Amino acid sequence: xxxxxxxxxxxxxxxxxxxxxxxxxxxxxxxxxxxxxxxxxxxxxxxxxxxxxxxxxxxxxxxxxxxxxxxxxxxxxxxxxxxxxxxxxxxxxxxxxxxxxxxxxxxxxxxxxxxxxxxxxxxxxxxxxxxxxxxxxxxxxxxxxxxxxxxxxxxxxxxxxxxxxxxxxxxxxxxxxxxxxxxxxxxxxxxxxxxxxxxxxxxxxxxxxxxxxxxxxxxxxxxxxxxxxxxxxxxxxxxxxxxxxxxxxxxxxxxxxxxxxxxxxxxxxxxxxxxxxxxxxxxxxxxxxxxxxxxxxxxxxxxxxxxxxxxxxxxxxxxxxxxxxxxxxxxxxxxxxxxxxxxxxxxxxxxxxxxxxxxxxxxxxxxxxxxxxxxxxxxxxxxxxxxxxxxxxxxxxxxxxxxxxxxxxxxxxxxxxxxxxxxxxxxxxxxxxxxxxxxxxxxxxxxxxxxxxxxxxxxxxxxxxxxxxxxxxxxxxxxxxxxxxxxxxxxxxxxxxxxxxxxxxxxxxxxxxxxxxxxxxxxxxxxxxxxxxxxxxxxxxxxxxxxxxxxxxxxxxxxxxxxxxxxxxxxxxxxxxxxxxxxxxxxxxxxxxxxxxxxxxxxxxxxxxxxxxxxxxxxxxxxxxxxxxxxxxxxxxxxxxxxxxxxxxxxxxxxxxxxxxxxx
Numbered sequence: 001x002x003x004x005x006x007x008x009x010x011x012x013x014x015x016x017x018x019x020x021x022x023x024x025x026x027x028x029x030x031x032x033x034x035x036x037x038x039x040x041x042x043x044x045x046x047x048x049x050x051x052x053x054x055x056x057x058x059x060x061x062x063x064x065x066x067x068x069x070x071x072x073x074x075x076x077x078x079x080x081x082x083x084x085x086x087x088x089x090x091x092x093x094x095x096x097x098x099x100x101x102x103x104x105x106x107x108x109x110x111x112x113x114x115x116x117x118x119x120x121x122x123x124x125x126x127x128x129x130x131x132x133x134x135x136x137x138x139x140x141x142x143x144x145x146x147x148x149x150x151x152x153x154x155x156x157x158x159x160x161x162x163x164x165x166x167x168x169x170x171x172x173x174x175x176x177x178x179x180x181x182x183x184x185x186x187x188x189x190x191x192x193x194x195x196x197x198x199x200x201x202x203x204x205x206x207x208x209x210x211x212x213x214x215x216x217x218x219x220x221x222x223x224x225x226x227x228x229x230x231x232x233x234x235x236x237x238x239x240x241x242x243x244x245x246x247x248x249x250x251x252x253x254x255x256x257x258x259x260x261x262x263x264x265x266x267x268x269x270x271x272x273x274x275x276x277x278x279x280x281x282x283x284x285x286x287x288x289x290x291x292x293x294x295x296x297x298x299x300x301x302x303x304x305x306x307x308x309x310x311x312x313x314x315x316x317x318x319x320x321x322x323x324x325x326x327x328x329x330x331x332x333x334x335x336x337x338x339x340x341x342x343x344x345x346x347x348x349x350x351x352x353x354x355x356x357x358x359x360x361x362x363x364x365x366x367x368x369x370x371x372x373x374x375x376x377x378x379x380x381x382x383x384x385x386x387x388x389x390x391x392x393x394x395x396x397x398x399x400x401x402x403x404x405x406x407x408x409x410x411x412x413x414x415x416x417x418x419x420x421x422x423x424x425x426x427x428x429x430x431x432x433x434x435x436x437x438x439x440x441x442x443x444x445x446x447x448x449x450x451x452x453x454x455x456x457x458x459x460x461x462x463x464x465x466x467x468x469x470x471x472x473x474x475x476x477x478x479x480x481x482x483x484x485x486x487x488x489x490x491x492x493x494x495x496x497x498x499x500x501x502x503x504x505x506x507x508x509x510x511x512x513x514x515x516x517x518x519x520x521x522x523x524x525x526x527x528x529x530x531x532x533x534x535x536x537x538x539x540x541x542x543x544x545x546x547x548x549x550x551x552x553x554x555x556x557x558x559x560x561x562x563x564x565x566x567x568x569x570x571x572x573x574x575x576x577x578x579x580x581x582x583x584x585x586x587x588x589x590x591x592x593x594x595x596x597x598x599x600x601x602x603x604x605x606x607x608x609x610x611x612x613x614x615x616x617x618x619x620x621x622x623x624x625x626x627x628x629x630x631x632x633x634x635x636x637x638x639x640x641x642x643x644x645x646x647x648x649x650x651x652x653x654x655x656x657x658x659x660x661x662x663x664x
Contacts, residue, residue: 014121016049016056020111021125023049024484025132027477028170029160034406034474037535040528042476043104047520050111054513059114067440068113068490071433075106078426081419082388083523086561089387090394090595093527093561098388098418100524101474105483107520109434112487119186122452122492126177127191129459129481133174134198136160137205141277144270151270155260157208166475168211169466171202173459173481176221178202179242180455182288183234185299186448189292196238196288200245200281207246207253217466224461228442229454238288245284249276366401367409367469373398374408377417385420389474393595396627402658407471411464414473431464437490449493456489530559534568541572548572549581556588563593570602574652582606597626601633601651608636608646616640632658 023042061069082099089095117125140159143151151159161167175198181187182195206214226232252273260270373395377386386394391408408414415424438460441453463472463482472478533555541548549572555565570585586603589596604619620637627633632654640646 014115014117014124016053017112017115017117017121017125018128020046020049020108020484021128021132024108024129024477024480025136027480028133028136034163034471035531037528037531039101039104039476040524042480043100043107043524044521046104046107046111047517050107051513051517053111053115057115064114065437065494067433067437071113071430071437071490072106072110074426074430074433075102075109078419078423078430079103079106081423081426085385085387085390085419085423088381088384089390091387091390091392091593093559093563093592094389094392095387096523096527096559096561098390100527101476101479102388103520103523104476105473105479108480109483109487112484113434113437113491114487115491116494117488117491119446119448119452119492122449122456122488123181123187125488126181126452126455126459126485127195129484130174130178130181130195130198133170134178134194134201137171137198137201138278138281140205141201141274144274148270149260152208152260155257156210157205161475161477163475164209165211165213165466165470166472166478168206168209168214169217169463169470169472169478170475170481171206171209172214172218172221172466173463173478173485175199175202175206175242176225176458176462177455177485179238180225180229180231180235180451180458183231183236183238184448184451184455185234185295187292189289189296192292193285193289196241197281197285199238199242200284201277203242203246204249204253204277204280207250208257210257213466213469216469217462220465221458221462225454225458228439229458230442230447230450231454237291241284241287245280249273249280252276366403366405369399369401370395370405370409371413372400374410374413374417378413378420381420383420383422385416385418385423388418389414390418393626396597396630397625399629402629405471407474409471410469411467411471411473414471434486434490438486441489441491441493444493446493452492453489456485456492459485460489526558527562530555530562530565533558534565537565537568537572541575545572545576545578561592563589563596563599566592567596567599570599574602574648579606579609583610595626597623597630597633600626601636602648605636605646605648605651608640609648613640616646 023045027038027042061072064072079099079102082095082102086092086095086099112125140151140157143159147159151157153164156164157167158164159167161170178195178199182192182199184192187195225235229235256270256273374391376398377391377394380386389407391414392404392406395405395408408417415427419427438453438457442450442457444450460482463478463485467473467479467482533551537548537551537555540551549569552565552569552572556562559565566585566589570582570589573579573582573585583603583606586599586606589599590603593599600619600623604616604623607613607619608616617637617640620633620640623633624630624637632651635654636646636651
């Protein structure tokens with residue numbers, strides 16, 4: 001109880017912050033992807049926790065460290081700029097969603113960065129995140145016995161987040177802090193063992209994702225970790241234990257991926273790796289526990305500690321040299337190999353690879369084409385950008401692949417292309433200021449606080465590096481964890497303000513806080529209510545179509561910018577063979593989104609069936625202009641111009657086939 005009292009008294013907002021970690025963990029377990037329902041309930045809960053913290057320990061912006069104050073102001077400015085982009089975005093509803101995500105991340109960062117954290121509180125927060133993700137990892141591994149191949153897509157682990165690379169980022173966002181804390185002498189032995197087991201479980205699941213972006217980001221994180229974070233020898237020791245444990249089960253994990261991706265994937269049983277993975281985690285935990293107990297019984301002398309640090313430096317230098325020599329030997333001619341790899345990356349496409357190992361060394365994807373269009377967005381509007389998360393329409397119009405991504409797959413190009421130079425300057429200011437606050441925590445203070453700040457910073461660095469080549473900002477558990485860890489890195493060990501005599505509560509301050517909460521709720525809630533009504537309609541339309549259409553009308557009322565309710569209404573009407581209702585729904589969708597290729601195609605085909613060929617041709621031509629590579633739209637327009645019948649049912653069957661073929 002004394003430790004608990006010290007924990008609460010030393011960091012007034014520690015309890016709300018711990019509950020905030022609980023929200024992040026709930027996102028990890030319940031996350032339905034990037035859609036609005038995944039963000040809003042948790043965002044409102046985090047806002048309430050922030051309010052509790054501000055009531056318990058009021059904060060004055062002028063009394064905050066300069067770097068933290070600049071970071072908060074810059075992130076708030078970036079959030080406001082994202083909302084402002086709704087004014088010029090082609091799809092303001094999408095910009096609204098993108099701005100809401102940024103708003104929630106602002107709340108997350110403020111909750112974890114505003115108040116100084118004692119080492120005990122910081123350890124509790126970081127360990128809670130790591131162990132929570134470790135529990136999710138253990139549950140996922142055990143689920144292989146029951147759910148089996150349903151947890152995989154394209155022979156790669158997709159559960160629980162729903163996107164393979166975001167899965168890898170989720171596991172590794174906990175792995176890096178766990179590595180640092182498991183090697184820390186002040187961490188209790190039982191916690192060191194549990195953190196080591198967490199690192200093994202998470203790293204093993206990362207192998208099952210076969211994420212190349214995670215591999216690159218992990219390499220960069222390792223460099224930062226050993227350059228900035230103290231206790232390199234200890235971290236290297238834990239890393240060696242984890243690497244050995246995971247290496248022992250990696251052949252089995254890669255063989256499982258090959259089986260799931262083969263011709264007989266239906267017979268593959270992921271349950272065969274459950275026992276090896278859990279055994280490896282227990283072995284890693286046992287080794288670290290024995291290390292911790294032995295260290296407690298016979299602490300290393302200063303001479304031994306110095307020798308260990310020197311050995312780490314020597315081993316690190318030898319490893320780098322050996323890696324460089326091995327790389328040159330494997331590559332042969334580096335320049336020619338680099339040119340070949342670059343050409344392969346530019347050409348794009350997803351290669352058919354024979355094994356997990358070959359996938360990790362191949363560069364097949366369409367990211368080059370995504371990034372090309374992202375750069376074009378920046379060139380067209382370098383100052384303002386295209387609008388937060390407004391990428392899908394521009395890519396449809398200018399793509400060279402058959403994919404239809406919603407996001408640009410790069411946080412860097414998302415910021416440049418969609419918020420312009422103004423948004424980029426604001427976000428860059430936030431990152432520089434927040435990282436300065438975090439690095440000061442790593443470089444200043446006692447070794448105990450420096451290690452904790454470094455552990456949190458390592459988790460953020462990994463997610464940030466991975467997000468540079470992917471769309472991880474859209475997943476609340478991953479992005480929220482990154483901003484929370486960045487806040488903790490800047491808060492741990494920061495001197496607490498001098499205690500002052502309690503002041504009378506100021507009505508003006510309370511009114512400002514209440515007004516801010518209402519504004520935040522007003523921004524977050526309407527799209528969420530709209531999406532909830534949409535989901536209700538999707539559940540009831542077969543049993544009660546009138547109720548479904550009424551529900552979709554309410555959804556359209558909650559979000560007056562979105563065409564999604566009408567697009568779904570038209571699709572449902574077609575399933576019910578109600579052509580008149582379908583025409584009304586798609587016409588309403590086009591009023592809200594004149595550049596909706598799907599609505600133009602469907603309404604054009606409906607008018608063609610009704611004999612209004614002139615208006616039908618105009619709409620189908622618009623659909624083709626919006627999505628020139630879409631063979632279904634091109635075929636419909638060509639048949640209409642040739643005087644042939646347009647078969648709407650066949651069009652929708654072809655759309656479904658294309659969606660199944662190119663889904664990734």
